[in-house]
Amino acid sequence: MNIRLISAILLTNFFLLACQGESDKSDASGTVSGENQDSQPKNKVPVEAPEKLPNDSDIVPSWLDSQWVPPVSLKKFGFFVPTKPLTHGKQVYDYQVNLPLWSDGLEKVRWVFVPNDETVAFKSESPWSFPRGSVLMKHFVDPGTNRFLESRLYVHRNQGWQALVYIWNEHQTDAALISEAKTIELADGKTWLVPGPEDCARCHRSENPVLGITSKQMISFDGIPNEFMDELSARQQLTGYKNSENLQGFPALDHQSASLEDKARAMLHVNCSSCHDGSFSFDLSWQVASDSLIGAPPQFGSLGVEEPALIKAGSVDSSMIWLRMNLTDGRRMPAFGTSRPDSAGLAVLKDWIESLRVSDDTPPEDDDTPPEDDSTDGSEDCGGTDIFGACLERIISDSSS
Ligand code: HEC
Ligand code: HEC
Numbered sequence: 128m129n130i131r132l133i134s135a136i137l138l139t140n141f142f143l144l145a146c147q148g149e150s151d152k153s154d155a156s157g158t159v160s161g162e163n164q165d166s167q168p169k170n171k172v173p174v175e176a177p178e179k180l181p182n183d184s185d186i187v188p189s190w191l192d193s194q195w196v197p198p199v200s201l202k203k204f205g206f207f208v209p210t211k212p213l214t215h216g217k218q219v220y221d222y223q224v225n226l227p228l229w230s231d232g233l234e235k236v237r238w239v240f241v242p243n244d245e246t247v248a249f250k251s252e253s254p255w256s257f258p259r260g261s262v263l264m265k266h267f268v269d270p271g272t273n274r275f276l277e278s279r280l281y282v283h284r285n286q287g288w289q290a291l292v293y294i295w296n297e298h299q300t301d302a303a304l305i306s307e308a309k310t311i312e313l314a315d316g317k318t319w320l321v322p323g324p325e326d327c328a329r330c331h332r333s334e335n336p337v338l339g340i341t342s343k344q345m346i347s348f349d350g351i352p353n354e355f356m357d358e359l360s361a362r363q364q365l366t367g368y369k370n371s372e373n374l375q376g377f378p379a380l381d382h383q384s385a386s387l388e389d390k391a392r393a394m395l396h397v398n399c400s401s402c403h404d405g406s407f408s409f410d411l412s413w414q415v416a417s418d419s420l421i422g423a424p425p426q427f428g429s430l431g432v433e434e435p436a437l438i439k440a441g442s443v444d445s446s447m448i449w450l451r452m453n454l455t456d457g458r459r460m461p462a463f464g465t466s467r468p469d470s471a472g473l474a475v476l477k478d479w480i481e482s483l484r485v486s487d488d489t490p491p492e493d494d495d496t497p498p499e500d501d502s503t504d505g506s507e508d509c510g511g512t513d514i515f516g517a518c519l520e521r522i523i524s525d526s527s528s
Contacts, residue, residue, distance in 0.1 A: 184205075185218065185243060186204070186205045186206070186216065186218055186240065186242075188240075188242050188259075188260035188262075190260070190262075190282050190284050190289075191259060191260055191284060191285055193285065193286070195284070197282070197289070197291050197304060198304070199303060199304045200301050200302075200303065200304075201278055201293040201301055201302040201303075201304075202300070202301040202302075204240075204262070206219050206238065206240060206262070206264070207219075209299070209300040209301060211299070213275065213299075215238055218240055218241070218242075218243065219238050219239065219240050220238065220239045220240075220241070220355055220358055220359065221236065221237060221238050221239075221355070222237050222238075222239065222340070222345070222353065222354070222355035223237065223353065223355075224237070224339045224344040224345075224397075225343070225344050225345075225347065225348065225376050225377040225378065225379055225393075226344070226377045226378070226379055226380060226393050226394060226397050227339075227397070228338075228339070228397055228398055228464075229398055229465055229469035229472055230267065230464065230465060231317075231319065231465050231466060231467045232270060232467065233267045233268060233269065233270065233276070233313075233319065234267075234268040234269075234270050235265055235266065235267055235268065236265075236266040236268060236275075237263075237264065237265050237266075237339075238263075238264040238265075238266070239257075239261065239262070239263055239264070239340075239355075240261060240262040240264070241257065241258065241260075241261050241359075241364050242258065242259075242260035242261065245258035245259075245260060245261070245364065246258060246363070246364050246365065246366045247261075247359060247364055247365050247366070248366055248367050249342070249356075249365055249366065249367040249368035250341070250342070250367065251342045251372055251374055252342070252414070253341070254333075254335055254337035254338060254340060254341050255337060255340050255341065256335060256337075257283055257337065257340075258283070259283050259284070259285060260283060261283045262280055262281070262282050262283070263280065263281040263283075263336075263337065263340070264278055264279070264280050265278070265279045266278045266279075267279075267319075267321075269313050269314050271313060271314025271315050272314045274295065274299060274314075275295040275299055275302070276294070276295060276311060276313075276319065276321070277292060277293065277294050277295065277302070277311075277321045278292070278293045278295070278302050279291070279292055279322075279327070280292070280293070281327075281331070281336050281337075287334070288334075288335075288336050290324045290327040290328070290331070290336070291304060291324060292304070292305050292321060292322065292323060292324055292327075293305065294309065294311065294321060305321065305323065305324075306323065306324065307323040307325070308320060308321060308322050308323040308326060309321045309323075317467075320466070322463075322464065326463065329402070329462075329463050329464075330401035330402065330461075330463070330464065331401070332401065332402075332404075338401055339397075342374045342376065343376050343377045343393070343396075343413065344376060344377060344397075345376065346374050346375070346376040347376050348375060348376050348377065348378040348379075348382055348385055348389075349375075350373060350374065350375055350376075352368070352370075356368065377389075377393035377396070377397070377413075378390050378393060380394060380471050380472065380475055381471070387475065387478050387479040387482055388417075388479055390475045390479070391475050391476045391478075391479035391480075392411075392413055392417060393413060394472045394475055394476065395411040395448070395476070396411060396412055396413040398452075398461055398469070398472065399411040399460065399461060400412040400413075402461070402462065407427075408425070408426045408427060408437075409423070409437060411448075417438065420436075420437040420438045420448070421436070421437075421438045421439075421440055421483065422436050422438075422439065422440070423436055423437045423438075424436060424437075425437055425447045428458075429447070430447065430450055430451070430458070432444070432445050432447075432450070433445070435447055438480060438483070439480070440480070440483035440484060441480070441481060441483055441484055442480070442481075443476070443477045443480050443481065446480050448460075448476070449473065449476050449477060449480060452468065452469070452472070452473060452476070453468050453473055454468075455467070455468065
């Protein structure tokens with residue numbers, strides 16, 4: 128038994144005793160004495176030593192075996208010990224994204240397990256590629272209580288990625304596998320729908336399910352790689368990243384110097400482009416300029432708005448993208464995974480849409496050629512909000528004729 132393993136056992140033992148209010152009894156013998164405290168009432172923290180001590184022993188990805196059956200208990204993966212706060216083992220990285228997906232205000236903890244001697248392939252334009260054996264994890268936390276609610280896993284097996292969902296127990300020691308969606312209650316009395324494993328592909332639609340581990344999310348708006356990238360590089364588990372590329376990531380929604388457009392488009396990319404990548408009428412990926420959406424008529428209804436457009440320059444009240452994000456009924460967007468409007472995201476989107484105007488230099492200079500006929504159609508209003516609408520087209524053709 129090596130020194131680190133012994134100290135890990137001691138540490139665990141210390142936690143157990145501390146939780147029982149008996150920290151004064153901790154001994155230095157290295158034996159797991161927690162089991163002998165039988166005069167103590169059984170408490171929340173399991174007294175047996177955890178199956179694995181993730182801070183020391185290497186995890187062998189048993190899920191690469193074709194016979195593997197997902198464990199009913201999340202703890203069995205060996206990624207964490209149920210201490211408070213929950214601690215993961217040394218082979219597990221944790222990371223944050225610049226701009227998270229809105230999930231009704233729930234907080235998230237993101238972990239990645241990468242097998243030893245394997246590497247992650249950095250991509251500047253698309254989601255990174257993870258080796259077989261990797262496990263991507265996202266834990267959802269109730270901000271009212273700081274309790275773990277559910278954990279979503281993508282397990283990279285030989286036959287592809289498998290989605291798993293676990294719901295945490297009351298004592299926060301472990302989480303149990305679920306096979307279909309479940310509604311749970313949050314601290315504020317509202318409910319949260321935990322998706323079933325079948326629901327994941329609504330958003331994770333590609334063979335590579337990675338959505339948030341991209342250069343846009345891992346490199347800051349100011350061009351600095353995050354700690355996850357540093358740690359992967361330090362452990363020689365990242366390939367393909369060149370510092371010289373000068374990549375710029377998404378700004379956070381409250382970034383001080385990023386433009387409204389940068390923030391709004393980053394927000395739309397994260398929350399919408401998993402579905403709207405050209406499917407369902409349009410593309411909200413950051414790679415695609417938003418011009419084509421401005422003034423474009425909706426294909427899926429107008430919500431009773433008179434002059435609807437996907438984005439109507441200057442007016443959120445006619446902009447389907449804003450309106451549908453602000454709904455709470457069946458027409459709400461995103462179409463799955465949230466039920467409460469994202470006030471911070473909506474505020475940025477509103478400020479951006481309201482800042483869009485017909486710019487002063489777009490109308491043709493027709494000082495010396497007065498419009499021949501401005502009264503053919505009194506119903507058309509060239510007031511100048513809709514820069515890509517029919518009205519502008521008429522001005523252009525008028526002036527060139
Ligand atoms: C409403 C769309 C949506 C649904 C449904 C959804 N996800 Fe995701 N998921 C995302 C987005 C967007 C990200 C990246 C942004 C983030 O991490 O906040 C993500 C991130 C993740 C990550 C972190 C790794 C990565 O891809 O960035 C895991 C793991 C994950 N999801 C698992 C699942 C599983 C398992 C399910 C089904 C139970 C699921 N997700 C359902 C949209 C969704
Ligand atoms: C889980 C997949 C999914 C996500 C994520 C999603 N949408 Fe949609 N969206 C759809 C589907 C399906 C339709 C077509 C059916 C309908 O209109 O409800 C649609 C339609 C729309 C429409 C109507 C388009 C038209 O031409 O009439 C708008 C606007 C829209 N979505 C905005 C958004 C915005 C904004 C987001 C992100 C905040 C978003 N959606 C996220 C699936 C999604």
